[in-house]
Amino acid sequence: MKLPYLFRPDLIALSVLLTMVSSYTAFGFIDILSTTTGRRRHLWLVASAAAMGFGIWSMHFLGVQAFLPHESATYSIPLVLVSLGGAVFTALTALFAVVRRTQTPLVQLTGALLMAGGIFTMHIAGVAAIQASPAVSFHPTAALLTALVTIVGCGVGIKLAAHSQTDRGKALLSRSIGAVFAGLGMAGLLFLCLVTVSLPAQFAPLLQPWMGSADSLSVVGVAGVTALIAAAALLSTSMDRYLDKEARIKTAMIAQLQKSNALREAIVDSALLAIISTDSNGVIRSVNRAAVQMLGYTAEEMVGGMSILQFHDPAEVEEQAIRLSVQLQRGIPADFEAITTLTGDQLLDEREWTYRCCDGHTVPVRLSVSPLQTGNQQSGDMPGDHGFLVIAQDITAQKNAEQTMRRMALYDPLTGLPNRTLLEEQIMRSLALAGRHRLQVSLAVIDLDRFKQINDSLGRLAGDEVLLVLARRLEEAVRTSDMVVRLGSDEFVVLMPGIVHPRQSQDVMQRVLQALSEPIFLEGQELYVTPSIGISAFPNDGHDLNTLLRKADRAMYKAKSRGRNAVAVFSSEIESEPSSLLAMDSALRRAIKRNEFFLVYQPIFHIATGNVVGVEALIRWQQPDGSVLSPVEFIPLAEETGLIFKIGEWVLRTACAKIGMFSRAARGPLRMAVNISPYQFRDPQLLSCVKDTMESTGIEPAQLELEITEGVLLDDSSEAEETIHRLRALGVQIAMDDFGTGYSSLGYLKRFPIDRLKIDRSFVTGMESTRNDQTLTEAVIKMGHSLNAQVTAEGVETALQWQYLHEQGCDDAQGFHLARPMRAEQLLEFLLDRAARAGEQEATGILAHLPIAGFDVN
Numbered sequence: 001m002k003l004p005y006l007f008r009p010d011l012i013a014l015s016v017l018l019t020m021v022s023s024y025t026a027f028g029f030i031d032i033l034s035t036t037t038g039r040r041r042h043l044w045l046v047a048s049a050a051a052m053g054f055g056i057w058s059m060h061f062l063g064v065q066a067f068l069p070h071e072s073a074t075y076s077i078p079l080v081l082v083s084l085g086g087a088v089f090t091a092l093t094a095l096f097a098v099v100r101r102t103q104t105p106l107v108q109l110t111g112a113l114l115m116a117g118g119i120f121t122m123h124i125a126g127v128a129a130i131q132a133s134p135a136v137s138f139h140p141t142a143a144l145l146t147a148l149v150t151i152v153g154c155g156v157g158i159k160l161a162a163h164s165q166t167d168r169g170k171a172l173l174s175r176s177i178g179a180v181f182a183g184l185g186m187a188g189l190l191f192l193c194l195v196t197v198s199l200p201a202q203f204a205p206l207l208q209p210w211m212g213s214a215d216s217l218s219v220v221g222v223a224g225v226t227a228l229i230a231a232a233a234l235l236s237t238s239m240d241r242y243l244d245k246e247a248r249i250k251t252a253m254i255a256q257l258q259k260s261n262a263l264r265e266a267i268v269d270s271a272l273l274a275i276i277s278t279d280s281n282g283v284i285r286s287v288n289r290a291a292v293q294m295l296g297y298t299a300e301e302m303v304g305g306m307s308i309l310q311f312h313d314p315a316e317v318e319e320q321a322i323r324l325s326v327q328l329q330r331g332i333p334a335d336f337e338a339i340t341t342l343t344g345d346q347l348l349d350e351r352e353w354t355y356r357c358c359d360g361h362t363v364p365v366r367l368s369v370s371p372l373q374t375g376n377q378q379s380g381d382m383p384g385d386h387g388f389l390v391i392a393q394d395i396t397a398q399k400n401a402e403q404t405m406r407r408m409a410l411y412d413p414l415t416g417l418p419n420r421t422l423l424e425e426q427i428m429r430s431l432a433l434a435g436r437h438r439l440q441v442s443l444a445v446i447d448l449d450r451f452k453q454i455n456d457s458l459g460r461l462a463g464d465e466v467l468l469v470l471a472r473r474l475e476e477a478v479r480t481s482d483m484v485v486r487l488g489s490d491e492f493v494v495l496m497p498g499i500v501h502p503r504q505s506q507d508v509m510q511r512v513l514q515a516l517s518e519p520i521f522l523e524g525q526e527l528y529v530t531p532s533i534g535i536s537a538f539p540n541d542g543h544d545l546n547t548l549l550r551k552a553d554r555a556m557y558k559a560k561s562r563g564r565n566a567v568a569v570f571s572s573e574i575e576s577e578p579s580s581l582l583a584m585d586s587a588l589r590r591a592i593k594r595n596e597f598f599l600v601y602q603p604i605f606h607i608a609t610g611n612v613v614g615v616e617a618l619i620r621w622q623q624p625d626g627s628v629l630s631p632v633e634f635i636p637l638a639e640e641t642g643l644i645f646k647i648g649e650w651v652l653r654t655a656c657a658k659i660g661m662f663s664r665a666a667r668g669p670l671r672m673a674v675n676i677s678p679y680q681f682r683d684p685q686l687l688s689c690v691k692d693t694m695e696s697t698g699i700e701p702a703q704l705e706l707e708i709t710e711g712v713l714l715d716d717s718s719e720a721e722e723t724i725h726r727l728r729a730l731g732v733q734i735a736m737d738d739f740g741t742g743y744s745s746l747g748y749l750k751r752f753p754i755d756r757l758k759i760d761r762s763f764v765t766g767m768e769s770t771r772n773d774q775t776l777t778e779a780v781i782k783m784g785h786s787l788n789a790q791v792t793a794e795g796v797e798t799a800l801q802w803q804y805l806h807e808q809g810c811d812d813a814q815g816f817h818l819a820r821p822m823r824a825e826q827l828l829e830f831l832l833d834r835a836a837r838a839g840e841q842e843a844t845g846i847l848a849h850l851p852i853a854g855f856d857v858n
């Protein structure tokens with residue numbers, strides 16, 4: 001029998017309400033399940049499924065009660081349990097499907113099918129549990145339709161719930177709406193399901209009294225229990241969420257704290273400065289990696305066990321304690337307090353200390369010490385311990401740089417001896433001390449005799465080598481209290497403090513004289529350098545460095561004038577007589593002004609023909625008293641004073657101006673050989689000077705031959721090479737003077753394009769007596785020719801020498817046997833005479849082979 005559909009609205013409303021509450025609770029479960037893992041997740045799943053399933057089942061039960069009321073009906077307990085199981089299964093599959101991390105249509109469809117199966121089981125078993133006869137029956141088509149609707153509904157539900165998981169921002173609203181819809185939907189489904197049920201006829205009489213009657217006990221019980229379970233579930237999910245949120249916040253805070261601690265540690269550890277924290281007594285609490293590296297102790301050795309004081313030099317701590325005691329007018333102990341006293345609130349003490357490391361070596365450090373308090377009093381934390389933060393910077397590099405700069409400023413780079421600046425500092429102290437103790441201070445000026453010649457002939461490198469040897473000898477010869485200073489190129493000073501008697505300083509200088517005069521062995525050669533020494537003394541000769549230096553200088557010149565290699569002590573007599581060298585300097589200047597210089601010319605002969613092919617210009621100085629000085633006597637001084645440039649230029653212009661006249665007298669172009677000092681050669685103006693001279697005098701470039709010495713090539717060969725190339729580019733000839741006396745090697749000759757080699761006089765002189773010199777001369781001639789250079793022999797004094805040179809194929813020769821150097825007018829006569837005789841001989845068929853000696857003006 002099909003009964004009319006009568007139902008109790010109050011139970012329906014209650015059922016729908018419970019479904020909504022259950023659905024809302026379900027969202028809470030979903031939330032928790034989606035954030036928990038492991039065992040907790042499983043427990044929550046079971047509990048959630050049970051609570052949710054019971055809620056659904058209650059809704060079903062109340063729905064059934066609302067539609068199929070009969071007071072006296074009994075229920076099959078197994079079927080009721082199956083129905084309840086269906087509800088729990090529904091909840092379980094729904095939760096599973098929603099909280100699955102991978103949401104695919106297949107997952108959601110499977111979930112929907114299983115859920116629908118659960119709901120169906122719940123309803124069919126629930127209705128079938130009503131024990132009536134005949135049994136409650138179902139309308140199959142309507143049941144199928146209901147099943148389909150249930151599946152679709154479940155699918156949509158799972159999708160919506162899964163979606164609400166991703167949009168948590170609108171969680172409360174969407175969950176509330178979702179819960180309302182879920183309640184209405186599930187109830188709708190239930191009721192749709194129920195209308196497919198056919199009730200047996202015996203239910204009819206029961207219907208009437210049920211209409212609007214009071215609740216049965218079971219209905220109230222189920223509704224109450226469900227409400228309680230829902231409330232408990234709601235509370236527990238909320239609590240769980242709250243606790244979970246708290247736990248997450250705490251975990252996040254701990255993680256953040258750990259992260260920032262790790263970052264802080266990493267920063268401190270990666271700092272290049274040594275960072276050490278100590279307690280208030282200096283006991284180390286923490287160290288960073290740089291501190292471990294700098295001090296050489298392990299972190300374990302330092303932390304807790306060591307005091308920072310152990311790194312400090314006790315003498316420095318003591319010194320600082322004394323300084324602070326004076327400054328603060330209270331006793332500061334020489335311990336950790338001396339390091340930290342100047343630190344305070346906001347105060348940082350920065351100063352340099354010396355740290356002693358584990359292996360005993362010391363490191364200069366700049367230390368910043370500041371107070372350190374752990375904990376935060378303001379925030380009410382435990383008032384932390386007081387301590388100190390010590391930051392140490394290794395300033396070894398800076399100290400080294402400072403030392404290098406000091407060395408550069410105060411010491412001579414070649415010899416490492418103190419320079420004038422340091423002498424000035426030192427002499428002030430020495431004079432002050434000597435004044436207090438009524439002692440004397442002696443100052444000795446040491447000048448090396450003819451050192452320039454070594455430089456010129458052996459080159460600057462060899463000169464430096466000699467200076468180094470002499471500097472060491474000087475240091476060894478003086479007393480330990482004396483100070484050896486290098487003032488200039490070959491000028492040294494010895495400061496001798498604490499002199500009681502002048503004899504002492506003279507004794508020291510006699511030792512110096514002896515030590516410096518010893519031979520020097522350099523590159524297989526034995527060199528002799530002698531010093532000239534002048535001594536002055538405080539307080540008799542002066543009270544300051546300049547006066548003492550000037551007077552020691554005068555004494556030194558006196559020593560030189562006595563024949564060099566001597567010691568002279570300053571005296572009033574020396575002061576009154578003009579220094580010969582100083583006098584020479586001013587006399588040279590005067591000589592330039594008064595044209596006291598003149599040139600003599602020595603003819604150069606072509607050996608094969610005997611013809612005069614050139615002349616060499618040689619300077620002389622005629623002094624006001626009529627005496628004539630040799631260039632050997634004044635050229636070195638002119639070089640030292642720089643007057644050589646002026647004098648050299650004058651020689652070049654004067655000689656070149658005469659060549660036209662000489663060539664006319666000789667009836668053929670002659671070449672003019674001019675000596676160029678190494679100083680002139682290095683002068684950047686040389687090239688323009690030569691060009692100007694050629695232009696103004698009209699000399700053909702090929703007629704001009706510049707004689708240079710071997711020394712210039714050794715100085716800075718690249719520059720010398722450049723100068724030679726540029727001179728040759730002008731068309732000027734270059735001759736290598738005094739060949740064989742210096743360091744000329746085939747290597748140099750190949751590198752420098754030389755037009756002529758001049759064999760030194762010493763070899764030519766020795767040719768007659770020594771076979772060796774003969775061989776050497778022959779070799780030089782061959783070598784010169786192999787390099788396409790002409791060869792001139794100097795100092796030919798005998799016919800035999802001339803003969804030898806002729807046989808050996810030497811190109812040109814000059815020497816007293818051929819012609820002496822002569823004044824211009826004498827040379828003119830000489831040339832004219834030769835030309836005339838040559839003309840006569842030519843007319844008579846005899847060649848002028850024999851040269852005629854010139855006038856001697858030496």
Ligand SMILES: Nc1nc2c(ncn2[C@@H]2O[C@H](COP(=O)(O)O[C@H]3[C@@H](O)[C@H](n4cnc5c(=O)[nH]c(N)nc54)O[C@@H]3COP(=O)(O)O)[C@@H](O)[C@H]2O)c(=O)[nH]1
Pocket residue numbers: 602616617618619630631632635651675676677737738758761794795796797814815816817821858
């Ligand atoms: N920078 C300059 N140097 C110059 C200049 N004039 C000369 N000098 C150099 O001075 C050195 C000595 O020169 P001097 O006294 O003139 O002697 C020359 C000749 O007189 C001498 N000579 C020539 N023949 C003989 C000889 O047969 N016997 C002998 N005993 N002496 C002789 O030789 C000197 C020339 O030598 P050199 O120059 O090497 O050809 C000397 O080094 C000159 O270079 C000048 O103006 N500037």
